[in-house]
Amino acid sequence: METTLLLPAEFDVLGTCVCQGSVTIHLIFTAPVGLCPLCRCPSSRLHSHYRRTLADLPLCGKQVRLQLYSRKFFCDTAG
Template sequence: MVLVARPKSAVSLCPCCGCQTGRVHSHYVRRLTDLPWQGQVVEIRLHARRFRCANPQCPRRIFTERLPATVRPKARRTTRPGESQLVALRSAVSLARACRANWLCRSAVTPCSE
């Protein structure tokens, strides 16, 4: 499944100096993977923009718009797979702790025959 997305904002903030600008330099497409939907692989084609910084003293003349709630800079996955992996990891750790505690209790009562 392929989803096409475009940011709604007409302006962006320079990550270097914080200056707001609406001067678009160019466009490009970012291909991102997201969580599966009903067993299907999901690809998001994000039409991103590069902006010109309006501050003449800024060392970064051209920058790509940031979408921190969706994707990190230079990432190929949305932030959602990372969040779901973190939840799964926390569940696995708590399960491992519970199993280890249960194993320790059983091994204290019934010593190994090795």
């Protein structure tokens, strides 16, 4: 049985882990560019990467966690 998650196209599912009390979904951000949060200009120059854990509402009584592997980009805009 195949399930479809309602995710933006920039995310891929790396895998899932269903344990006794929790469900963890591992996601990766795959967009080739990121937008600067201040000037909103696109950049493709990679600064670093990091992992963030998000919690969602329970599913069938199990805790739901999203492990998001994301990247930071340099802003090339002067100023």
